[in-house]
Amino acid sequence: MKLITHNMLSSNIIKGVKNGYPLGIQATDVQVNEVDFNPDFVARIIPKLQWPILCQAAESIGHLGDLPKELISDFESNEEFLKKAHHILMEIEVKEGNLVCPETGRKFPISNGILNMLLNEDEV
């Protein structure tokens, strides 16, 4: 699971959960894989993200690096910034661990890089 995906996820599908956002990350295996850098793509993706949540998630698994927690104003043209963002968004992957619902503590397992968000009958 990439951190960009994590930025979109919510556990509001659980009965009684209001926002379910953001999900906590408990990672036991984090891998870094090189992905081709596409500055235009990253610049266009950033406005669609909850930036503070991304930084918080990266920090929680120890991969924030020196990425500023506040989104800089000229991010679209700042290639160095975009590269760092690209690294966090696209190259870091949680292979094993859990995502945790912030309201109920319900854990969703990540195994072989695949998150399982299926609910039990009584949770729907």
Added chain:
Amino acid sequence: MAEPVFRVPTGIKLSKSDRKTLKKHLRSQHTLFRHEKLNLSDEVSQHIVVGNGGLGNNVRREELVNIFSKYGSVVDVLLKPRKPYAFVTFSTVQESVRAFQDIHGRTMKCPEELSLPNVTFYLSFVKEVPGFELSTSYLHPPGLILLEDMVSESYEHKLLECVKWENSEAETSEESANSQILKHRRVKHYGYEFIYGINNVDRDKPLNEGIPITCEELLTELVNSHHISCRPDQLTVNQYLPGQGIPPHIDTHSAFEDWIISLSLGSQVIMDFRHPDGRHLPVLVPQRSVLIMTGESRYVWTHGITPRKSDVVPVNALAQQQPRLNADGDRSESADNLADRLTMFQRNTRTSFTFRKVLRGPCKCKYPEQCDSKQKSSSKDVSNSQTKENKSSLPDTDKEAAMLEKLHVHEVYEEIADHFSDTRHKAWPKVAEFIRLQTPGSVMIDAGCGNGKYLGINPDIYKIGCDRSTRLCHICKDQNFEVLVSDILALPYRDNCCDVAISIAVIHHLSTWDRRVRALEEIVRILRPGGKALISVWAFEQELCKQKSNYLKESRIRNKHSQKKDGSVNTHRDDSLQEDMSGSCLEQRANSLEVHVNRTHFDKQDLLVPWHKKPTSSDEKCGTGEEMSTKGNHSKPVFHRFYHVFKDGELNELVQHIPGARVTEAYYDKGNWCVILEKVLES
């Protein structure tokens, strides 16, 4: 005691009246023989058949019990609906003989013995009472709640008083009058007028007269006891004279909430409930009772009152409310004997108060076949065919639906994942085109991504795939696609998070209308305002404008192949139904849903489609139909997947039920119906 006193007096000189009696007696014996295939006994017995003493000529059970109890202990009385005779059983032969001597050929006294004048009973002995099939049961349709004695006699009186029927002469001139005399009954509306022409109410035109204050006591009690969730705002009062009724009907789904309350005053009555599959349950609605129709009984079963003056009911249905007429010690019948016995009661004037809550917005029931909200304009033939064909095969509850999908969708895909993936390399061109057209930097979610054949298109957008099948997700992951396991009814994404969504060949696996709507609601929820989604489903119509879909065409090509290859004629056809049935791994629902014959036209919308699993990779070339299953082989296992195939217009209609979504494009693509929908911008 003397030997048989009675013998059919043949060969003896007869008086004129005796001869008449004999003639009639023989006729009644003939009737009995015709109806019951029963020969009458020449010998006396405990059992007497009473000609002219049945429900068919309006003789009531209680009257028979009273008449015959004078001669001894009546063990049993059997009446049958519409038959002009009854069976009476005494505990001893002597008693039955006594009764015979006194009653046979005698005109019963009116009104002391019978309420009807000029009825002559003709009796015969029978060796045994014929077997009896219960035609009237006291089962209720699902969702029907009957609350007896809900109002006191004095309250009943007050309620009847509060209805001010307009003078019938003034009726024609006073257009504003809310009461009218219909063909079969008198009707008055409060709150809103129920307009019979459109079978609905005009929500914008509430009546001046609201529900009478007298009703408050009852309504408060019903709300407090949680029988209804809110207070009704519409009341229709119907008054039926004996002999009047109301045709079978379902209250228009979209007109009212999911419950309907009927208070019965003045007289009990039999209300007939009928299921589209032919089941018929007559329900005895007692005086001063409240009937609440919910669920299936409100949405699927019709209810009506047959216009007649009397009703036939099981004895103990009445016995619960009335002291038994023959309850005089040892002469009464035992309760066991009464269990399946029928009797009759005369109707009096009955006044019913029907309380309903006017519905705002479309009906949200789970019964599209009967629902006016779900069958508008274009798909009239859809609804018709659904009503006829698919009723009994579909799950009734959401739980059942989930179970059906677990067995016939989720578990099957988990099993066939590898083979399935091998047959699905090529993206459908129109779907691929849609994805390529998205602006760079878009976020796309593929709900039901399968083996991920659409996750590799357009490198300038970010794609997340999700699928219910873990194994299919692994197949995606092996190709380095971002994917997670989730259910389409619970997409684990925050609201408004994506620019684009696709759901290709997925929602046809959901087994109820309600679940298909919920899936679309989920997709719309995660789309940002202005975002678009492409939805495709398998089409019922596999041949449009004389053009066969690839799904149908495949069978011809395949059959040719198998002939060339092995020289035999189609021994390996994959459309052998026998093979499907015997090889199925998951049979639980198969007997109620039809198993489709592969590569043929659909004749039902809800069906099981066989998948012939191949142990090794196939050489299958892929086309654009949803179904591209592989060539058959007798040894390979067969799995049944549930499908609801969509008819023309059905997918559009589904989208129309999603708040905040509108169809921007709809098309047919080689055996599939497709729509592009847009989440409307918030105003």
